[in-house]
Each structure stands twice: as C-alpha cells, then as structure tokens.
Amino acid sequence: MKLTLGRRADYSVRAVLxxxxxxxxxxxxxxxxxxxxxxxxxxxxxxxxxxVRAELVVSVAGRSxxxxxxxxxxxxxxxxxxxxxxxxxPRECVLRxxxxxxxxxxxxxxxxxxxxxxxxxxxxxxxxxxLVRRDRELESAETVPEGAGSGxxxx
Numbered sequence: 001m002k003l004t005l006g007r008r009a010d011y012s013v014r015a016v017l018x019x020x021x022x023x024x025x026x027x028x029x030x031x032x033x034x035x036x037x038x039x040x041x042x043x044x045x046x047x048x049x050x051x052v053r054a055e056l057v058v059s060v061a062g063r064s065x066x067x068x069x070x071x072x073x074x075x076x077x078x079x080x081x082x083x084x085x086x087x088x089x090p091r092e093c094v095l096r097x098x099x100x101x102x103x104x105x106x107x108x109x110x111x112x113x114x115x116x117x118x119x120x121x122x123x124x125x126x127x128x129x130x131l132v133r134r135d136r137e138l139e140s141a142e143t144v145p146e147g148a149g150s151g152x153x154x155x
Contacts, residue, residue: 003119009086011039012047016081017135019057020073020128027066047085054084073132079123 005013014037022028030048034041048067051057058070069076093106 005082006086008047009082011037011043012051012081012085013078014039015044015048015067016051016056016069016076016128017131019067019069020076020132021135023069023073027060027064027068029066033067050085051081054080056080056084069128073128076128077124078126078128078131079120081128082123 015033018033018037019028030044031041033039033048034044039047048057048059052059052067055070056076057067059065059067093109
C-alpha cells in the first residue's frame with residue numbers, strides 16, 4: 001500500500017515543523033526555512049501564503065519580518081496543515097471506476113471509507129508540538145556515536 005504526501009503538503013509540513021521548532025524564538029525568513037528543511041526557496045513563499053490564508057502562519061513584512069506560527073504548536077494538527085494546501089483527490093470507485101458515490105457504493109467502499117477516516121483521525125491527533133518532540137528525539141539518536149549506549153563490550 002502506498003501512502004505518501006503530495007509535494008505541496010510535504011513542503012508545507014516541513015515549513016510548519018521548522019516554525020514549530022523555533023516557536024517563541026522570533027520570526028523565520030522563507031530563505032531560512034527553505035535552507036533548514038530542504039524545500040525549494042522559489043516554491044516556499046506560495047505555500048507559506050496559503051498557510052497564512054488558512055490562519056496557521058502569520059507573516060510580517062519588512063526588514064525584521066518573517067513567518068511564525070499563528071497558534072501554539074500544541075494546537076496545530078498535521079491534518080490542518082495538509083488540508084490547507086492539498087485538496088483531497090477525487091475518489092474513484094475501486095470496482096466500478098468513475099466517481100465514488102454512496103448511492104451506488106461498491107463492496108469495498110465502506111472499508112476504504114473507514115480507513116480514510118482512521119487516517120484523518122490519526123493526522124488530526126498529531127500536533128506539531130508532538131512532531132517537534134519526536135523530531136528532536138530522532139535527531140539526538142542520530143548524533144549518538146556508534147557503540148555508545150550499548151552497555152559495554154560485546155561478549
């Protein structure tokens with residue numbers, strides 16, 4: 001099963017993660033976010049503008065301007081960011097092809113619908129505060145020297 005984010009959602013999640021990591025420490029420029037999160041600098045301003053329209057990010061113009069979260073990371077969900085920039089693709093019926101409608105649902109309609117709702121619930125429950133915590137844990141694990149924490153010599 002393939003489960004991936006589209007480019008727009010991927011880059012937007014990276015940008016919001018960067019802003020969440022720096023929350024309370026001042027505004028971030030699009031250039032700094034792009035460099036830190038490996039997002040094309042030419043593409044990022046348009047995505048940030050969409051996040052501003054969705055009231056997830058605040059933009060301040062001028063020399064000391066930049067971007068910051070509109071709310072605390074604890075109150076912004078992964079689902080909100082994804083939905084702000086990525087439209088849900090039209091759903092096609094697995095068995096019949098064409099648009100998926102409840103009135104002529106196929107046999108797999110209900111299980112797929114339940115899976116979609118479970119995914120949405122999981123994304124809605126994942127806050128950027130939690131993602132920052134996990135990201136820092138993973139970053140710390142990557143910087144532990146090889147063999148450190150193994151409890152001594154191999155035997």
